[in-house]
Amino acid sequence: MTRPAPDTAHPVAIVGAGLVGSGWALVFARAGLRVQVYDPVAEVRAGILPWARESASALAAVGLIEDVEAVMARLHVVDTLEAALDGATYIQESVFERVDVKSEISRAIDAVMAPNAIVGSSSSGIPASRFTQDCAHRGRFLIAHPVNPPHLVPVVELVPAPWTEAEALAGARELMQAVGQVPVTLSREIDGFILNRLQGALLNEAWALYDEGYAGLADIDATIAHGLGLRWAFMGPFETIDLNAPGGIVDYAARLGGMYHAMAQSRTPRAWPEETIRRAGEERREALPEAELAARRAWRDRALTGIAAFKKAGGLAP
Amino acid sequence: MTRPAPDTAHPVAIVGAGLVGSGWALVFARAGLRVQVYDPVAEVRAGILPWARESASALAAVGLIEDVEAVMARLHVVDTLEAALDGATYIQESVFERVDVKSEISRAIDAVMAPNAIVGSSSSGIPASRFTQDCAHRGRFLIAHPVNPPHLVPVVELVPAPWTEAEALAGARELMQAVGQVPVTLSREIDGFILNRLQGALLNEAWALYDEGYAGLADIDATIAHGLGLRWAFMGPFETIDLNAPGGIVDYAARLGGMYHAMAQSRTPRAWPEETIRRAGEERREALPEAELAARRAWRDRALTGIAAFKKAGGLAP
The missing domain is CATH 1.10.1040.10 (N-(1-d-carboxylethyl)-l-norvaline Dehydrogenase; domain 2)
Known part of the structure; x- marks a missing residue:
């Protein structure tokens, strides 16, 4: 696939930086974009860069990243939503998946976003129409649902709400292709997506x-x-x-x-x-005893890293 | 997984040697067993050894087989069902999946098999009770359903008919483990299996x-x-x-x-x-134009060969 070059003139904002949001931050930073990462919890914020360094190093070890320091230099953890959104033309929201939580953060983003920015939600099954109806810029919101972890599994489902502008959907698709993900575009909403x-x-x-x-x-x-x-x-x-x-x-x-x-x-x-x-x-x-769940998740991610490298080497990657 | 050593004193019989049966022949020969392969169609019989050599060479190229000639030396294409079953303690049947065809070959096998041999059918969804009820040795018949191609995808579903002897089921499971497949045992029949x-x-x-x-x-x-x-x-x-x-x-x-x-x-x-x-x-x-289907199947099998090698190298294989 020939990919468009990403627009490096504007930063990407990450709102909510648990495992999904952190993975997204790495996706964009790896592709050469400045990333501004915000999470309301100080402990979560403190964990982002160490996790990103470890994960980027694992990718570098199998040849999927060339320069770990360059990637890290593009990651900026910030203390406020406003700082994350400053100058951002794309915002990836990955907060807890409950309609009230998604509604609240969507309204907060809506209040400070640039009018022409695009907001993709990592929602894994709740359509955007259920939590963006009250937003002034609701035409700029859509679902951008990744598989966990997004820096190792490239697919992302793009699902427009009835009021999502076609240009916002097209912009999100172009960005996802440019950063190396595999966008799948749904024609309309359905619970659980595809x-x-x-x-x-x-x-x-x-x-x-x-x-x-x-x-x-x-x-x-x-x-x-x-x-x-x-x-x-x-x-x-x-x-x-x-x-x-x-x-x-x-x-x-x-x-x-x-x-x-x-x-x-x-x-x-x-x-x-x-x-x-x-x-x-x-x-x-x-x-698998409960105490070993975390270690097994690390094993899974190592295996996924290996599969990504294998697919790339064998011409099986997108 | 610690695997039992296969019993090399007795040959395995392959009955029906299209793509599935040929793959099975390679599975058993690769594991060190003498394999007697029969198909009623002369043209099919003529294609078995060339296909096996090409496939074994592809496995050798990624380190999954050590000695192609040794594997080939264990493959014996024969002209009659009797010759295939001569001395065999395990018989893998892979004929066309239709109840009447399966019934006819099961009765033919039943007539010449050793009473203590085990017969596994490659049926992908029809339970054995629908085509082995009239066999004198019906207690020795069961389903041994592989994924195509069996020499690249190791899982095999073992499904007993109500009259399958526990010892036959256990024997099939032990053989499958010994030859490097991954047996999955169902407690009883269900259409389509798992x-x-x-x-x-x-x-x-x-x-x-x-x-x-x-x-x-x-x-x-x-x-x-x-x-x-x-x-x-x-x-x-x-x-x-x-x-x-x-x-x-x-x-x-x-x-x-x-x-x-x-x-x-x-x-x-x-x-x-x-x-x-x-x-x-x-x-x-x-x-994918129709004319390219065969080439794409070869691409699929190369990818599966690569995944098998990748999983083995990474400790992800069974």
């Missing part, structure tokens, strides 16, 4: 199979981790089935569409059962 | 989103290929969500279970619409 609807559909079936005792968590996980997931690491579900029948996707649908339809009909949507969740929690904590 | 039920749930949602115009095929594919699929290449869906909330899987279910339940309720199961399939076919053939 990514989490696909994950949810798979999870709902996985919980049902576990609940009904067909297999344990580890065995169900293995069907993806050592099976389907290998193809999905570089091809989507449609290309996968397109290559999986002699005559392509239409041939595949003719051969197997009936089987998949019957499977869907065999299920009635229901909530994940409480008792089953409890049992799954016990099974997971036996496999 | 892997294709998970794939089907995701596909059904993907088709619905495409049908309703939320995004194009390529954008929906990108949410997996450059998003969820990166994690799923080495972690299953349950471990993924276990690491994706501060308190683990129970915490994740408390935070997001409601959202996923609402998504499921918003869908009524329906067949993939004909007109939408046709449109998807056109979109795919614009992205």
